[in-house]
Amino acid sequence: MSSQxxxxxxxxxxxxxxxxxLAPSLLVLAVIxxxxxxxxxxxxxxxxxxxxxxxxxxxxxxxxxxRHLLEDKRFIDSVGTQLELSVSSVTLQVALGLGIALLxxxxxxxxxxxxxxxxxxxxxxxxxxxxxWKILYTPDISPLHRAAEALGVPFSSLxxxxxxxxxxxxxxxxxQWFPFTMxxxxxxxxxxxxxxxxxxxxxxANRWQVFRFIVLPHLRPVLVVCALFRLxxxxxxxxxxxxxxxxxxxxxxxxxxxxxxxxxxxxxxxxYASAIAMVILAGVFALAAxxxxxxxxHHHDPQR
Amino acid sequence: MTHSANPTYDELERAQALAWSPLTxxxxxxxxxxxxxxxxxxxxxxxxxRAAAALVLxxxxxxxxxxxxxxxxRPENDVFSDELLFTPTLASFAGLLxxxxxxxxxxxxxxxxxSTALSLAIGVPxxxxxxxxxxxxxxxxxxxxxxxxxxxxxxxxIPFFLAYRWLGLQDTVIGLAIVYLTFNLAIVIWLMxxxxxxxxxxxxxxxxxxxxxxxQAFWRVTxxxxxxxLAATAVLCxxxxxxxxxxxxxxxxxxxxxxxxxIVNFLQYExxxxxxxxxAGTLVMAxxxxxxxxxxxxxxxGLTAGGLKD
Numbered sequence: 001m002s003s004q005x006x007x008x009x010x011x012x013x014x015x016x017x018x019x020x021x022l023a024p025s026l027l028v029l030a031v032i033x034x035x036x037x038x039x040x041x042x043x044x045x046x047x048x049x050x051x052x053x054x055x056x057x058x059x060x061x062x063x064x065x066x067r068h069l070l071e072d073k074r075f076i077d078s079v080g081t082q083l084e085l086s087v088s089s090v091t092l093q094v095a096l097g098l099g100i101a102l103l104x105x106x107x108x109x110x111x112x113x114x115x116x117x118x119x120x121x122x123x124x125x126x127x128x129x130x131x132x133w134k135i136l137y138t139p140d141i142s143p144l145h146r147a148a149e150a151l152g153v154p155f156s157s158l159x160x161x162x163x164x165x166x167x168x169x170x171x172x173x174x175x176q177w178f179p180f181t182m183x184x185x186x187x188x189x190x191x192x193x194x195x196x197x198x199x200x201x202x203x204x205a206n207r208w209q210v211f212r213f214i215v216l217p218h219l220r221p222v223l224v225v226c227a228l229f230r231l232x233x234x235x236x237x238x239x240x241x242x243x244x245x246x247x248x249x250x251x252x253x254x255x256x257x258x259x260x261x262x263x264x265x266x267x268x269x270x271x272y273a274s275a276i277a278m279v280i281l282a283g284v285f286a287l288a289a290x291x292x293x294x295x296x297x298h299h300h301d302p303q304r
Numbered sequence: 305m306t307h308s309a310n311p312t313y314d315e316l317e318r319a320q321a322l323a324w325s326p327l328t329x330x331x332x333x334x335x336x337x338x339x340x341x342x343x344x345x346x347x348x349x350x351x352x353x354r355a356a357a358a359l360v361l362x363x364x365x366x367x368x369x370x371x372x373x374x375x376x377x378r379p380e381n382d383v384f385s386d387e388l389l390f391t392p393t394l395a396s397f398a399g400l401l402x403x404x405x406x407x408x409x410x411x412x413x414x415x416x417x418x419s420t421a422l423s424l425a426i427g428v429p430x431x432x433x434x435x436x437x438x439x440x441x442x443x444x445x446x447x448x449x450x451x452x453x454x455x456x457x458x459x460x461x462i463p464f465f466l467a468y469r470w471l472g473l474q475d476t477v478i479g480l481a482i483v484y485l486t487f488n489l490a491i492v493i494w495l496m497x498x499x500x501x502x503x504x505x506x507x508x509x510x511x512x513x514x515x516x517x518x519x520q521a522f523w524r525v526t527x528x529x530x531x532x533x534l535a536a537t538a539v540l541c542x543x544x545x546x547x548x549x550x551x552x553x554x555x556x557x558x559x560x561x562x563x564x565x566x567i568v569n570f571l572q573y574e575x576x577x578x579x580x581x582x583x584a585g586t587l588v589m590a591x592x593x594x595x596x597x598x599x600x601x602x603x604x605x606g607l608t609a610g611g612l613k614d
Contacts, residue, residue: 010512017518018437021429025493028426032486033452036463043462103358110355114362116597120369123596125547127564128589131581132368134571135375141578143371175368236456239549243568260458265554270462277459288454 040281043274050268065275074251075259075276082255085166086234089173094227096174097181098219102211104182105189115186122179130243133172137244159244162252169253172240177233181226188222189215225291232287235280256280375582396583405584408566412588415477415552415562416545419484420538426485427492428534432522434493435500449490457550460486465554475557483551488541495540499533500526539595546592563588 045062069075100118104111121129137159139145148154158168196214205213235257241247247254247262254262257280264273377392400406434445464483465474473479503526511521527534552562561569567588570581 010509014518015437018433021433021519022437024426025430025489028485029448029452029489032482032489033448033455033460036460036467037455039463039467040459043466100361103354103361106354108352108355111358114355114358117362117366119596120366120593123543123592124369124589125549125564125592127547127549127567128372128585131567131571131585132372135372135578135582136368141375143367175365232454236458236550238457239564242549242553243571257456257458264458264462264465270466273458274462277456277462280456281459284454284456285451288451 037281040274040277043271044278046271048271048274050270065272068272069275069279074254075256077251078254078256078259081166081251081253082235082257085170085173085237085253085255086231088167089170089177090227090230090234092170092174093178093230094181094223096178097183097226098185098223100178101182101185101189105186118182119179121176124176126176126239127243129172129176130239133168133175133240134243137168160249162249165245165249165253169237169240169244172244173234173237176240177230180230181223184222184226185219188219192218228287228291232284232291235284372582373586375578376586378579380577380579396579397587399580400583400587405563405566405570405587408561409563409587411477411560412546412563415480415484415560416542418477419481419488419545420541422481423485423488423492423541424534424538427489428496428527429519429522431493431496432500432526435497436505445493449494452486452490461551461554464551468555474555475559477560480552480555480560480562481545483555484545484548487544491540491544492537495537496530496533499530499537503529539598543592543595546588 044065046058047061047064104115104118124132136142136144137157139157145154145157158164192215197210200210200214235255237255238257238261241253241255241258245253247258256276260273260276260280263269263276376396377394378390379393379395382390460483468474468479471479473482507525507529508516508518508521511525512518516524547564548562549564549568552565553568556562556565563584567581567584570577570584
């Protein structure tokens with residue numbers, strides 16, 4: 001009896017304690033994420049800018065920024081550039097990551113050791129990644145340009161050429177992020193059941209058939225989630241563009257995120273930039289909802 | 305299931321293994337046998353062909369990275385030469401220590417440490433509560449955390465920029481550390497929750513019977529068992545703060561400038577002193593690469609946070 005009472009006291013005390021432990025985090029999260037989100041929405045409804053600081057609370061034409069967005073050719077182009085960059089780099093990095101994961105999935109100790117080294121591009125500070133590619137793309141100093149020159153096929157700077165600049169960034173972004181897909185696929189390969197593979201082998205299936213009809217169907221959901229996660233993150237790509245091309249030449253590499261940055265911190269049109277950020281947020285949430293629809297991140301807990 | 309008040313070493317070890325399992329399990333164990341591989345005489349050769357292919361690929365993919373490092377070690381007047389052999393020198397690094405770069409490096413250290421400490425202090429109790437308390441809003445909290453991870457920084461930067469102008473927090477280390485909470489706090493809550501779930505609650509109950517309060521039991525029993533996870537989480541927070549460029553670029557000017565922003569200033573204002581720029585880049589990535597090698601087992605989950613089903 002007394003132990004039951006004690007258990008009840010324990011439960012009540014635990015609940016109180018947990019509430020106390022949770023409260024600071026929820027409070028801080030609300031202040032640093034919810035409040036800015038609301039502030040962003042409010043700012044996007046005003047013509048707030050550096051030259052017009054009194055406009056903070058002027059709501060006489062709340063949709064002016066959004067209407068302006070639809071007429072702003074530079075914004076519409078930036079969305080196209082964003083899609084081009086995101087789709088090309090995500091496709092490349094998922095393919096490369098899958099290939100390397102398949103190569104590295106094996107029992108050898110050497111393969112296990114190289115797995116960690118392949119992670120390096122993903123953990124490097126993004127600014128260092130940008131610096132590394134700035135060096136590769138700058139003719140004076142680049143080993144690529146020098147090698148091409150020695151072979152008699154010199155080419156001009158890829159980032160200064162409007163036809164290749166976006167691809168140059170896409171390649172750098174692929175280099176930075178293929179390890180993400182590689183990691184996820186390596187983890188998924190661990191969970192591929194072995195018995196159908198053995199059965200297929202006994203029936204005379206070759207390696208390609210085993211991969212195509214048994215392994216790949218198991219990997220497909222992971223690949224889709226990788227692609228969606230990377231697509232969402234690719235909207236944030238900033239240091240590469242900032243350091244390599246600064247949005248140029250002209251505006252050929254100016255993605256939406258970068259255009260928002262230019263509007264907010266070069267021109268100080270904060271209200272208009274907030275509207276751009278709201279559009280990006282909406283895109284991110286639409287993709288995140290898609291991730292949710294695919295049933296990812298449901299918390300499984302066998303103990304409960 | 306009964307647990308003694310003094311958990312045996314075996315139990316502790318099992319709890320720790322459990323605490324690490326989501327991470328250690330994510331990468332294939334070295335030397336694990338591959339049940340599919342046929343036992344053919346040329347299997348040995350093929351396996352080594354594969355390792356050789358992996359090594360070649362690694363060299364090709366790491367070439368840009370290695371090029372930066374060698375550039376940093378070259379003498380300044382040798383940067384444009386084609387010679388692959390040169391006498392490495394630390395002159396570029398020494399030059400950096402005398403300039404303003406040392407200060408921005410210190411700012412980076414300070415801001416990353418501060419933000420890590422803050423997010424652990426606030427986030428760890430919350431993660432523990434979420435792990436132990438079976439309440440309705442759990443999945444909403446998880447979703448919230450996922451959303452903050454996904455939101456583009458520009459959405460936070462504009463409000464923070466405007467608020468900091470008003471609050472006088474612009475260009476301060478503390479202001480930047482607070483901004484980093486927007487991503488670090490979510491990481492702490494997300495990761496520590498899985499580590500705490502792996503510690504059996506029965507041990508805390510035993511501690512309670514022995515007269516411990518809830519947080520005392522947490523402090524004396526649960527937290528020590530989750531210490532490796534705590535260390536890994538701290539490292540990840542540090543690395544994420546250290547790697548930030550966007551927030552630092554916008555919210556600092558001169559006083560609180562961090563090392564990544566200092567590198568860009570080199571590129572923009574100090575001409576093309578490549579060996580110095582490369583040395584600065586090498587210095588900035590050095591702590592991250594070292595940490596990666598030290599905690600690579602635990603890194604996996606942090607890097608794929610929200611991506612891997614758990």
